[in-house]
Amino acid sequence: DVKVTQSSRYLVKRTGEKVFLECVQDMDHENMFWYRQDPGLGLRLIYFSYDVKMKEKGDIPEGYSVSREKKERFSLILESASTNQTSMYLCASKGPLAYSYEQYFGPGTRLTVT
Amino acid sequence: EDKVVQSPLSLVVHEGDTVTLNCSYEVTNFRSLLWYKQEKKAPTFLFMLTSSGIEKKSGRLSSILDKKELFSILNITATQTGDSAVYLCAVATMEYGNKLVFGAGTILRVKS
Numbered sequence: 001d002v003k004v005t006q007s008s009r010y011l012v013k014r015t016g017e018k019v020f021l022e023c024v025q026d027m028d029h030e031n032m033f034w035y036r037q038d039p040g041l042g043l044r045l046i047y048f049s050y051d052v053k054m055k056e057k058g059d060i061p062e063g064y065s066v067s068r069e070k071k072e073r074f075s076l077i078l079e080s081a082s083t084n085q086t087s088m089y090l091c092a093s094k095g096p097l098a099y100s101y102e103q104y105f106g107p108g109t110r111l112t113v114t
Numbered sequence: 115e116d117k118v119v120q121s122p123l124s125l126v127v128h129e130g131d132t133v134t135l136n137c138s139y140e141v142t143n144f145r146s147l148l149w150y151k152q153e154k155k156a157p158t159f160l161f162m163l164t165s166s167g168i169e170k171k172s173g174r175l176s177s178i179l180d181k182k183e184l185f186s187i188l189n190i191t192a193t194q195t196g197d198s199a200v201y202l203c204a205v206a207t208m209e210y211g212n213k214l215v216f217g218a219g220t221i222l223r224v225k226s
Contacts, residue, residue, distance in 0.1 A: 004156070031212075040123070042202065043216040058213070090156070094212065101146045101206035103214060105156040 003027070004106035006091055012112045019078040021109050023091030031094040032074035033103060034058075034066060036087040043090060049074055081113045116141040120203050120217035128225050131193050135220045137203030138185040145212060147179055147186050150202040152219070157202055160188070193224045 007022035025032065031050050035043040035058075045058030047066040055066050063085060067075045074093075078085055088110050092103040121136045139147065146164045150157035161170045163179035163186060170177050174193075179186045190197055200221050204214040 033213075035216075040218055042118075042120075042218040043204075043214075045213060048213065100162075101148060101212050101214070102159050102162060104159075105150075107156045 004091060004093055004104050006089075006106040006109050008109050009107060010110050010112075012114065013078075013081050014114055015082060017078075017081050017113075019081050019111065019113075021076040021078075021089055021091075021111070023074045023076070023093075023106055024072050025074075025093040025104070026072065027093065027095065027104070028071065029093040029104075030071075030096045031103075032068065033092040033094070034064075034074065034076045035090045035092065036060070036085075037090055037108070038087050046076065081111075083113050085111065086113045087111060116205070116207065116215045118203055118205050118215050118217035120201075120220050122220060123218065124221040124223070126223045126225060127193055129193060129195060131224075132189065132191045133193060133222065135188040135190075135201050135203075135222070136185060137187070137217055139203075139205045139215075140184065141205050141207055141215055143208035144181070145206040145208055148204045148206065148214065149177055149186075149188050150204065152200040152202055153198075160201075190222075193222075195224050195226050198222060198224045 004025045033048040034046045049068040065077045091106040094103045118139045149160040161177045166181040177188045200219040203217040
């Protein structure tokens with residue numbers, strides 16, 4: 001079974017703090033994704049990575065950066081947290097098969113910025 | 115701009131009812147449509163649909179895709195309280211990494 005883990009289930013941070021969200025997958029997947037999920041808006045893609053040290057902006061990258069130094073680990077960084085970044089953050093991974101589009105999700109990190 | 119729209123946004127039914135959830139899409143370079151179920155944790159995969167008119171079934175759940183009319187439905191028969199969840203529809207595109215474009219989700223609550 002694919003396992004995607006995220007470093008924290010719940011996180012409370014103050015405005016202006018630098019925040020690191022970590023994601024690890026154990027299936028040697030090339031592709032990894034970071035989403036945020038907000039009520040009524042569904043999942044929106046922040047960044048994704050298709051290989052080590054490679055990254056692409058998603059639909060809402062502003063205020064975020066990412067790091068992929070090892071294949072199994074994909075980090076999301078909030079350089080200076082703001083209250084509008086309070087959200088559920090979901091990490092996902094996907095294998096290389098061209099005909100399989102399924103992404104495997106971690107349990108999510110609920111981040112509150114006060 | 116790629117768009118996925120789900121309806122209804124929320125639904126309350128009684129155990130034993132049959133429900134139909136809808137998903138319509140407008141995306142360039144469509145590859146596949148996926149359904150996920152999300153309880154208070156990670157979304158779990160239900161179905162992937164790539165061809166029109168071929169029903170996929172898993173127990174009481176079934177789904178079908180219409181690529182001409184650009185929509186999919188997810189049916190749940192004989193609903194149970196354990197079916198209460200958010201159901202997410204997503205479309206995979208041809209873009210690098212096969213990004214998924216998600217709808218807002220349908221919140222289903224099944225009352226006993």
